[in-house]
Amino acid sequence: MKTKALNVYFIAPLLWDALLIGLIVLILHFFAKYLPLITLDLPTVLDSLASTAISLAGFILTGLTIIVSIRANLSYKGINESNSGIELLFNSWAYGSIVKIFKGAIIGLILSALLLYLALIFSGTITYRHIILISIICFIEIFMSMFRCLYILFKIITIEIKSSVKDQVS
Incomplete structure (x- = not known):
């Protein structure tokens, strides 16, 4: 059930x-009228969230670059001819899904950072409640x-670990 829900989620994660x-x-x-508003230093919150979004986008871009580089260095083999979990993963339909998920995460994070920086720039004209919502x-x-990205990376690591254990047993 959990896997089925995640599969549905990963089809269109941004949606x-x-x-x-x-x-x-x-x-x-x-x-909103029932929720207490605490006084925060909103520019600091906006700037911290924007910096976090940019940093994570860079991390995910690095991960995507590594995945694409590994894929470029593997020769294409059929699924039955793959020697390791990584070869199996990168020669299957899952490779395109992984790239799509990583690209979507990068786009979402960049748009979030942009929205946060715009809110920071226009914080004098935006209401306190709207800044909190943003x-x-x-x-x-x-x-x-x-x-999303950590889940995919952990799945890739799990596949490789299972493959290397299987190779050691054989």
């Missing part, structure tokens, strides 16, 4: 993120992008 963000914003909008929206996108 699911947008739906989640929309739901949370809707809930916060209707219950911060929450971007925090969710940062978290979900990080979750």
Whole structure:
């Protein structure tokens, strides 16, 4: 069941993120009068979130570059002819999905950073509540992008570990 839900999520992760963000914003909008607003140094929060988004986008871009480089250095083999888990992964349909997920995460993080920097620039004209909503929206996108990419990286590592253990036993 968990795998099926993740497969549905990974088909269009940015769409699911947008739906989640929309739901949370809707809930916060209707219950905003019941939520206490704490006084924060909003420019610092916006700047920190934007810096985090940019840093994570760089990390994910690095991961994507490594994945593409590994793929470029592997010779194409059929799935049945692959010698290791990495060869199997990069010669299957999953390679395109991995690249798509990483690209989507990079785009989401760059857009989040852009939105946060624009909110920082125009913070004098945006209401306090809207700045908090923008911060929450971007925090969710940062978290979900990080979750997607780490999940994929851990799956790749698991495949390689299982493959190397299988090779050692054989």
